[in-house]
Amino acid sequence: MSSLFTGDFSIPKLALLVILLSISYHVSISVYNLLFHPLASYPGPILHRISILPRTAYLLRGELPFHVTNLHAKYGPVVRIAPDELAFCDPQAWKDIYGHKPQGQDEFPKDNKFYRPIKSTPANIFSSSRNDHALLRRQLAHGFSDRSMREQEHIIGAYVDLLVKRLQEHSKGGTKALNMREWLNWTTFDIIGDLGLGSSFECLEKAEYNPWVRVITKAIKSSSYMQAITAVGGTRLVTWVAQSGLWKSRQTHRQLVREKVMQRMELGAERPDLIEGLLKKQKEWQMSLRQISINASRLIVAGSETTATLLSGTVFFLTTHEDKLAKLAHEVRSSFKSDEEITLSSVGDLTYMLACLDECLRMYPPVAVGFPRVTPKGGGTIAGHFIPAGYTVSVWQWAINHDPRFWTDPYEFKPERFLGDPRYKNDRFDAMQPFSVGPRNCIGKNLAYAEMRLILAKIIYNFDMRLDDGALNWLASQKNYVLWDKPVLGVYITPVTQ
Template sequence: MAPLGLETPVHYVLIACALAGVYVVGKVFYNIFLHPLRSFPGPFLWKISPIFRHYRLAQGDLPIYMKELHAKYGPIVRISPYELAFSDPQAWKDIYGHRHNGEPEFPKYDGFYRAVDNIPRGIINHFREEHSLLRRQLSHGFSDRSMQLQEPIIGSYVDLLIRRLREQCADGSTPLNMREWLNWTTFDVIGDLGFGSAFGCLEKSDYHPWVRLVTNSLRQTAFMMALSDMKLKPVIRMILKLKKLAITDNQALVREKLRQRIESGVERPDFVEGLIKQKEKGNLDFMQVAANSNTLIIAGSETTATLLSGAVYLLTTNPDKLEKLTQEVRSAFKNDDEITLLSVGKLSYMLACLNESLRRYPPVPTGMPRQSPKGGANVLGKYIAEGTVMAVWQYAINHDANHWTDPYAFAPERFLGDPKYKNDKLDAMQPFSVGPRNCIGRNLAYAEMRLILARIIYNFDLKVADDSRNWINQPVYTLWDKPALNIYLKPVAR
């Protein structure tokens, strides 16, 4: 017989392995046969563990694959032991909409919105009452009056964009990477509106180091979200302690820029003026203002540039639509000075093109998850147990043949009452979400996108380069991982 000191550890290991095996088998049995979500259809392995869902996320095709799952299993799909995905217009209202008769709001899922939990909560992930206060404080920066005051700021960068594009494509023989030029424009605009100083991207024809940090931090955050969703937040904390990440560097730069903005003492019609005033009143501390400023930088730049890139690609690969839009823009204005944030509002086909671009290439193609409130709730007439994670996945619902005629066609006419698309469910597409937490910057985003696209089309003839004809087939890690978008621009002679 082996000495007790050598034998016992082996026994402990065997017992631990046996217990672990019993736990895993029991968990699998519970998730399949006893879990409150057991009656909802979905891939068998995905019901067992969230790791299979996150594998598709790591592959970069989860939102696209979600469309296939809905085609196979229907409007409600179980995509992890505790998560449901929805593809139905009514689900937007049931999950995200205003609640009535004292019904509790569906809270945001912290596993997604607060993967890194040492950062103060902001307008994106704050609790209901605090969110309402923050929204009121920020709303002045997105009002019609503020937009009028902001127009000279935004217009100056669009002017600079047009000048720089003319310098780069004098003879129209060399394609330009429009992904970069559009990114540079929106980051310069948001830098000025957010902190009173531009990134200088357009001036230097290059990315500011901060812009690179923002891009890298978005990718890292997607990884952190996956860990958080699998209940591995201790691993996130360990990573943040052991490794210097773009996430923390970006936060440090935001705080530095914010201090400069506050110390300048200048009142401007920008996004953070209201937050700074609340800080002065003692209603917010510096870190809360910084967290919200960081949100504004990302939400007001990356998503706008992404949508414009998608619109340029979809228009140049559909020359008949581009020609129709070109005629509308060039017949509406006599010169560049007439193209303003206000005047672009009369371009109906332009708006239809942007809406169709939002449908085909949503800047946030994933789901924005909520949780079923205490006591559970009904969604699409089905009872959903308390704590269930749920979302409408934008790419999937935007391409669902149950809601759209020819879902993969680029057809702005579907938003203009064309009889061919009379059965389309336009309310299935909600790129700015719905309800009390919908995007506060929706009106500004539309105006900015119309202004930039109108100025480009007024000044240049566009043609996609051969190496970018399949540009839209790209991976997505929460946000799209956009490759170069090479476009020939030929200046219009006037």
């Protein structure tokens, strides 16, 4: 190598020097990550331990949750899936990472590489600091309270009734397979549009996607790509793309949310929706229109796509398990004498339906990845392992929900496990936390359950369902980009004569 520094220092020699220095740098980093890094003692594939690239590749391929599950099966309950990241598969980890902390002890902050890859984005209910989150949550809680849900019932019920009407019109007496993925998406987006922004997307009214809804779904998938770029050190590139206008789906979505929020604010009168609490505090907190809009945007996506996903999964599992579907149909149809009796309140008595929804949440969690947190100053102990400060940690939902250490028949749809069946007495129900735990658990959990029960009950009461043969591999063929990329879910539905 000394010859590089003798004689004329030509361009080829300079290029060779740069290449050799680059190789030396990356070899040094790899050796450090493998042997001397603070997380070096934790198991995992060598390539994952020395570089972020394998993790990023699986994310971009839509296979990361399944890959992490395989890694847990091979390496155990704690796996190093990237140089600075550990995945945990232990019920205790839910409490240690996400749970409430004693007075004076720091919580594990959210990992901004996941929740806020673009630093210029205003903090919101999902990415704000501990203190700001508490204030935001307190105000938003009004829209998710039991009182608000009772006041929202006529809004939600009207859209569910419209769904039933449209299914009756389009099913052609059970001779045409309907794409239930679309119909359930349209329903949940219409509901959340009204509850969050004061007006519907009119998907059910027109029996088609609102262009905005298509923009939202595109933006969700694009976000995974941006997270991948951020993970490999491309934060500035992601910020530039966002600010340059090249990320058109994001830009369009933001503008449409802004316009909708302005329309909602112009209504003036109070209404039992999800952002009323923020609007009341707008002047006191000096919240900008942009800050209110970003929170409304997060509520719309979280309150629509995840609910529709879970309902789609439930329809798939029920139609592939005819005995479960028959049992649920008996429960629903024997519990009500008329369609009008099915309300947000009355569906709460359907115990087998709740078991079906819970089992689907286990088998097909709408968010299959981990909710990444960062170990706080001074580090933290997770499931008996002390982790130094500054490293990403999480529990991966797909992995822990299918771990045979915690579940009997983990890959089989068995609602009976949630009804005290002795065959499943050893199941660890605390391993499943689809809404997370602690101070940042899902604020919309009760609304989601009530909405899903009402929609499913109305469908089961009014229709018989049969899965189209082309959808038998519906779940097996799916990719996951944080959220699921769901294919067509063809179902024949036949109106029931009550």
